[in-house]
Amino acid sequence: MTDKETNGQEVTAKSNFIHQQIEKDLSEGKNDGRVHTRFPPEPNGYLHIGHAKSICLNFGAALKYGGMTNLRFDDTNPEKEEDEYVRSIMEDVRWLGFDWGDRLFYASDYFDRLYAFALKLIREGKAYVDDQDAETISNQKGSPTRPGTESPYRNRSVEENLRLFEAMKNGDFEEGACVLRAKIDMTSPNMHMRDPILYRIMKTPHHRTGDKWVIYPMYDFAHGQCDYWEGITHSICTLEFEVHRPLYDWFIDQLKEGDYRPRQIEFARLNLTYTVMSKRKLLELVKERYVSGWDDPRMPTISGLRRRGYTPASIRNFAERVGVTKVEGISDVTLLEHSVREDLNKTAPRVMGVLDPLKVIITNYQAGEAEMVEAVNNPEDPEAGTRLVPFSGELYIEREDFMENPPAKFFRLAPGREVRLRYAYFITCQEVVRDEKGEVTALLCTYDPETRGGNAPDGRKVKATIHWVSAAHAVEAEVRLYDRLFMVEDLSEEKERDFKEFLNPGSLVIKQGCRVEPSLVQAVPFSHFQFERIGYFNVDPDSTPGKPVFNRTVALKDAWTKEKGK
């Protein structure tokens, strides 16, 4: 990880409806003027760009109003949760530039208190053990348009409930034999209020509590209470939990002693064009090897974006730009791409690299000789200085930069035409060399020694400047070019077919035999570069000594490609 740990402070959050609600709460003197948020991932997968939005929102709001943010793992389902995910989530949050201080919690930290709270509800006649199976309970729940009916076990005595619940905890029953339910209202128009399940029996070891428990609380029974015990004031979550809010509030009502109470506020999750954002689908892509892993650079995961070459600042800026609302839409990936280009343009050192080499022989250059030319490291940053790049009579240029029969708006090299080799000399193409199949294998060119450094003393201009590397000095590299993972813009509109049918077969193109300037031999994994005129690249950890591997983060904006498309 070579990106600097910024703590996200420089993100001056523009206002949104959540900030407005926080300000209203503050002005009404709620919760002693405290603002305390939390980021509550379930450790059942890697974090993605949608989580990044939530992280920025939660940590950002606390930063803005002088509050704090807790990191809390919502680990109430041992069947899905693993330590690997816990590890990766912490890494990703830190990498994004946020700090939860010493406030690292797990829902499982509260299992004892949750159990005690359940006991209290039973004693108050507000919870009961139901012996029915899942299907029966589900049928009794009714439907969104039809009220539910009460369980025959609903009115058991407090004593019996206490005894049964303890037996549940002691492992006296099999999985599925019974559950603990809240006694609320089976006719409520809100399905979540129809005697929701509080505890179920699961004889699966938990990643943190081991086999201490065989009963586990449901999300609804855990989340709000954890918020309460941690002193959370604003519990920000996504829209699908909106219908859970009355239940969230009901539990808080049972728990609350003073004036303090946490408040749940929902916002629309992030959707991005040409990708999927559900952990279930991402897990499927990983498990079935459609991608190389959670950190495959084509994945919208934070680890994937990191490996692809995205920077924390670019992701934070993106999160800021998409804003926070309750409108479910889909944001354009090009906005994300714009955010990295903007950041990398200011910070990435420029280098020269040729993806598809075409040999150029400078016929009037002394064979076997070489010299160093000075190149600017970053025109956007004078502090970045300059470097020396070797030049010789045998070079490689980009195959795309030469056309034998150039169309009107093609400005680059062509027979008889003169162009500038960046930071070096003007060259003119004199002759095209081809193999027996007619394939162009080399170009014979002449250079003008007077143009050293890139300018002609006689003031003559060239239409184009192209990049190059010296054949003898260049380092061979592998370059991985990425394109969108899916071929359709909005996957949510393709409900009829399996999402995997829309995978883009060309999302990864591996190019071997690329040539990069020698300064790149020892490039450190995860460092960023701009290959001049091509795009931004990131060193992949697959690199080996002497054989770097680069990932294309994003291409440079390219007027010629656009012109070609016309």
Place this chain on the structure above:
RNA sequence: UGUCCUGUGGUGUAAUUGGUAACACGUCUGACUCUGGAUCAGAAAAGUUCAGGUUCGAGCCCUGACAGGACAACCA
């Protein structure tokens, strides 16, 4: 045939809380340039889902439609 949420340029958001639609990305011009990058200047693009109503005045308030979404896991 329910309850709740949401409808503003192509996309994402704004609109001093009732005062005459703004910003970003994208698109299109042009300038500049040793990256067809960056930068700079400018343009096109919504009259706010629709219909009524209140008001001197409505994207904001009211009513009713319409459209999209969420909710019937012992998932979160």
